[in-house]
Amino acid sequence: MTVRIVIPARYGSSRLPGKPLADIDGKPMIQHVYERALTVQGATGVVVATDDERVRDAVEGFGGTAVMTDHRHESGTDRLVEVAELYPADIYVNIQGDEPLFRPSDVEQLIACMTDDASVDVATLYHVINADEASNPNSVKLVLNAQNDALYFSRSPIPYDRDGEGVTYRKHIGIYGYRHSVLDQYGELTQPMLETAEKLEQLRLLHAGFKIRAVEVAEVAAGVDTPECLDRVRGLMAGIEPKQMRAPALADVRLVITDVDGVLTDGRLVYDTQGECLKTFHVRDGLAIRVLEMSGITVAVLSGRDSAVLRKRLADLGINRVCLGAKDKRLACQTLMDELDIRPENTLFIGDDTLDLPAFEACGISVSVADAPGYIREAADIVLAAEGGQAAFRELADSILLAQGKFENISTAHGYENLSGFKTQ
Template identity: 50%
Template sequence: MKVVGVIPARYGSTRFPGKPLALINGKPMIQHVYEQVTKSKELETVVVATDHEDIKRVVEEFGGKAIMTRTDHETGSDRISEVTGKVDGDFYVNVQGDEPLIRPELIDALVQAAKESPEAVVTAKTAIKNEEDVTNPNVVKVVTNKKGFALYFSRSAVPYNRSGLEHKHFKHLGLYGYPKEVLNQFVQLPPSDLEKVEVLEQLRLLENGYSLKVVETTYDAVGVDTPEDIEKVEMILGGNN
């Protein structure tokens, strides 16, 4: 199975234009992400998929591989689907371009899970430690069956703990691995009813009968959504990266 890591890097952002080029400890964020992803032992190729020449140029300047994609993609999945026609592979891992702390071990775990369930989309979850996150609609929750496949994703507190029994809730992490054929089928499907209600793209997969294998990890995503988040990441890095 030829596995390709794809980092979508869109220049336009309502809250943070040019975000992939923002400096973290003097280095562009996209470089931090790229260097973390290339530490994965399971990826044969890593590419940045961008819609802006400046991002492509910066990636190539630090020795990375970048390809230009259309400017009208609505989602990262759409952008990666375009990549499948330009970079040969069997399985494509979508790594968010605003997660400079992504762990290569998690990427490897996703690919290993894909080898065990080759027809499934693979994603990840982590236990919620802050109880306030359980009811926070910006923190997406996921519930899985006993074999580790997703039953549902929601912005609500699922499952609702009416019994009062001790229960662990899980946060869904926006890291995905797609078999090529499934990815290209997925992006051709119209938005589903539950997807439109929750505004969660992954529900389109569930509603159309696709399986999502969910890998558990201790990693909790630290994304950069605003310029203020840069300082938070720099503190975590300790100025050493």
């Protein structure tokens, strides 16, 4: 059984023009993809399918094989169909020209899947992701049946976790294997409503009744879609580990450290006749703190001020991880992280003014309220829509729970009642 690898490479990317020829470690990106494809065991040939003479010339310049295809093709599969007419094979593997870090061993698993089971029309790859990534429409998700055949692909998070009990999200990796017989019919298939709505060409195949078998592989480095992606891939090829380059995400947060004045309050200080400072807290922030705690996310309070009123409010909420009267917020954050054995990339700080900037630097994620000075908002990773004292912490808590697949805990009666044991706000 002959297997040919085809690498579609379109020059005119809207987000990164000339992408196939982008330099990575002294070579055009398309060369990295081509050379990796040559190492795939079981493949009998590699060809680049392009719509631009500059890409063809570059491929032929490093000794590769390239073919010009119609510039009117709407997808890589359309380009693949044209190549199949020129280069006969039983199975065609489609590897996009913007995937310089794909693993040849993954492609070998895909090929084995098709050669071992003649009933498989199309094969593809996937890996498991967290709820935060599943909420990104640029990450295509899929659901499978008991035989690992695709039931559906979507840009929405599927399956929907109605009861908040936790589900497995699978991210589709855009490498495909097609039997020649499927490509023979592809040009005759109509675009169904599902494909038009989701902008996913594989739904055309599912709609037509073809079986798409999915093979699970380890997480892979993302392809190159934007200048930022290109910089990341250049770094990876320079030897920087992915964990060092990946920005902390809300899905990874285990510790939230919050300032008080200007975040949990509106920042105004009111003194009574005895000189006691009075503060106004938003009831929704109090509930958000408790729901985070009951959802397994630690909340700590850090303030440069100290008062009996503040201590009473924190006691009402049952918050015992506090650092009041702190003059060095960087050191205070580091101390909290050390005591709880939580790393900076799993820690978030929310503040509103200059005194909070050292804490911004100490923690993996920094958050500003909406009414903070402009330079504070610019220094933060996330800027909330709410102002301090106006349920800003609640807005943040909702975002964290959503990213971690725990939004039911605060958005539904069922989820809230499962966290029973508190009513304090």
